[in-house]
Amino acid sequence: MDLGIKGKTAMVCAASRGFGRAVALQLAAEGSRVAMCARGQADLEEAAAEVRHVAASAGSGPDAVLARSVDVTDAAAMEAFIAETEQSLGGPDMLLINAGGPPAGRIFELDDAAWDAAYRLNLAAAASLCRRVAPGMAERGWGRIVQITSVSVRQPVENLVLSSVIRPAAHALIRCLAEEVATAGVTVNSVAPGFHTTSAVERLITRKIADEGCTRADVLAGWTREIPLGRLGKPDELAALVVFLMSEPAGYITGQLITADGGWVRGTF
């Protein structure tokens, strides 16, 4: 299938590991120009080198990839990153809203500072990005915004109170924006991953082992028992869904929350 995104510019947030990195790689393989960010310089440089290699194999020039060490909650740094992207790669046609997840925890363990940080990381930063990037897409008459959320939008997840509360609001943002920009040719969607094999899930496993005194095999067996497909997802699988939603043929899909969880959520059709 021709995804129709060769030569278009994508901004991929939180792209040094996990889902963001997998999305950046697949976009580069499609011939898109990629601006990527994350906080840590070392992981970002390693990821950017891989993305540049894939971009070159897809026939893109050496300047098709821009990587900057930026925290998505730092408004001034994000503005500089977006402005540099516009100048060197062109105004973003595709945007991946992504960041680390809020820390695990239960209601009585989480103080006001933890709530405030989760709000800033997983909701306010997304709103600010949309406000800055969507108008340019609308002016150019084409755009694709995809947000990575979590199955916690569909069903609260044990021990992940912050995610289970903040992420439904983050999807509501996407739903509202989708209505506002629909007539301008811009689609806006969320994806809701279940358990996937990324470094974020490795951290959850480590915490469960410490909390419960169980083994890694116990944790994985407990999760996979609840997943009809009987395994964790791969970041590449989720990235393929994201890149499809960013493509030309996905132009009639907007305002949606698309779940990729191996069948874990039982509550909704």
Ligand SMILES: NC(=O)c1ccc[n+]([C@@H]2O[C@H](COP(=O)([O-])OP(=O)(O)OC[C@H]3O[C@@H](n4cnc5c(N)ncnc54)[C@H](OP(=O)(O)O)[C@@H]3O)[C@@H](O)[C@H]2O)c1
């Ligand atoms: N993996 C899963 O099973 C799963 C399931 C549901 C939802 N999710 C959610 O999906 C999102 C991505 O998760 P992942 O599994 O890909 O995680 P990951 O493997 O830990 O990767 C997270 C990426 O985000 C970057 N990042 C974190 N905080 C950032 C910030 N403030 N500004 C810029 N970049 C930041 C990290 O780099 P730096 O740390 O260097 O900044 C890294 O590149 C998270 O919100 C996670 O909660 C994951």
